[in-house]
């Protein structure tokens with residue numbers, strides 16, 4: 109079948125990356141990009157920088173880097189800006205986060221010091237464990253969103269930017285189920301903003317401001333911010349790509365790698381117990397039950413969707429799944445995640461798998477921030493708008509069209525991601541059928 113290449117605007121000029129929340133993840137991302145630019149380190153873990161894509165037949169030997177295949181913004185063209193409730197510049201915030209060592213940070217100190225957080229839109233009702241002074245005041249939530257829009261415009265003009273993207277790296281807000289009528293239509297939501305409706309959280313105001321300014325928005329945290337009909341309506345109307353939510357790192361990354369493998373071999377599951385210890389600020393915020401609830405909802409769905417208990421009642425009809433996060437300060441950002449997995453095989457004989465993942469939370473998340481920023485910009489330049497399901501690969505709880513279930517299997521997500529890139533460039537999609545090699 110003859111395929112047509114999509115019209116993709118050139119990636120010319122500077123790309124502004126707007127970051128609500130300049131904490132551990134955001135500063136590890138910014139410092140990392142600065143280090144890579146200087147040739148001090150390599151962008152390990154970033155699909156946009158390192159990943160390749162096979163084109164055509166296996167015998168064709170065409171395996172370019174993704175960044176040489178589709179026109180992506182280059183690392184030298186990224187400019188960073190962001191908001192935080194604390195006044196620390198990015199160097200101080202990175203030092204406090206304690207993810208990267210002092211020597212590395214020293215080498216990128218001027219770049220990091222130059223990034224000072226703008227006043228945030230924040231209210232303690234939505235993140236109970238934090239309190240900061242660098243916060244805007246306004247007459248209502250619409251006014252606060254207008255102030256964010258002003259920041260975005262100023263950032264664009266001061267830095268002479270061609271385009272922008274926003275990636276939420278702020279703390280996990282309390283769980284809000286978008287059930288109220290205000291979430292159903294854009295008109296109702298905007299009225300809710302003017303009336304200071306309590307179910308409208310700060311992250312929703314950032315998302316609203318981004319979309320209003322035509323800026324793609326990706327949500328890296330598990331709280332609701334763009335995943336309800338009013339915001340999708342707004343994104344489509346403005347021609348803006350959106351995606352979420354919750355960066356796929358650590359334990360859930362492992363889960364979505366392993367569970368598809370067990371299912372592929374028709375092995376059964378009796379129980380999956382996951383527990384974590386972490387001691388960074390994220391861990392402290394998640395120590396509040398209402399923020400943990402948002403995380404729990406995001407983490408728990410994964411197994412049900414991958415294992416399909418209703419399709420495989422003998423294997424997965426009755427498994428127990430529990431996720432715990434424990435705040436344990438001595439570990440800082442170096443999380444430890446344990447999984448105990450009770451499986452069963454031939455004739456129902458039980459077996460166990462134990463995982464002890466000594467990971468580094470922000471080291472796993474930083475390249476995802478980069479990839480989401482880069483691919484959301486590609487989406488916008490390709491004329492894509494609304495929910496970007498093809499970026500599920502990077503997310504723990506992917507946002508999908510109403511009525512669809514999310515695809516969590518990382519291998520299906522990867523295929524979808526790469527086929528979307530092939531589709532954009534008018535290349536043959538790869539199905540792995542491969543009969544042609546045996547004709």
Ligand SMILES: NC(=O)c1ccc[n+]([C@@H]2O[C@H](COP(=O)([O-])OP(=O)(O)OC[C@H]3O[C@@H](n4cnc5c(N)ncnc54)[C@H](O)[C@@H]3O)[C@@H](O)[C@H]2O)c1
Pocket residue numbers: 128129130131132133134191192193194205228229230231235238240276277278279280281310311328329330354355356357358388389390393468469470472473
């Ligand atoms: N690190 C990971 O592996 C990972 C994985 C998935 C999701 N996440 C999510 O990413 C987010 C960032 O994680 P982190 O480790 O950098 O946390 P962090 O606590 O170090 O940083 C979050 C920052 O956001 C700021 N903030 C909170 N509310 C804000 C608001 N309304 N406006 C502006 N700034 C605000 C906080 O002051 C803090 O500096 C968290 O929500 C976390 O759950 C992280």
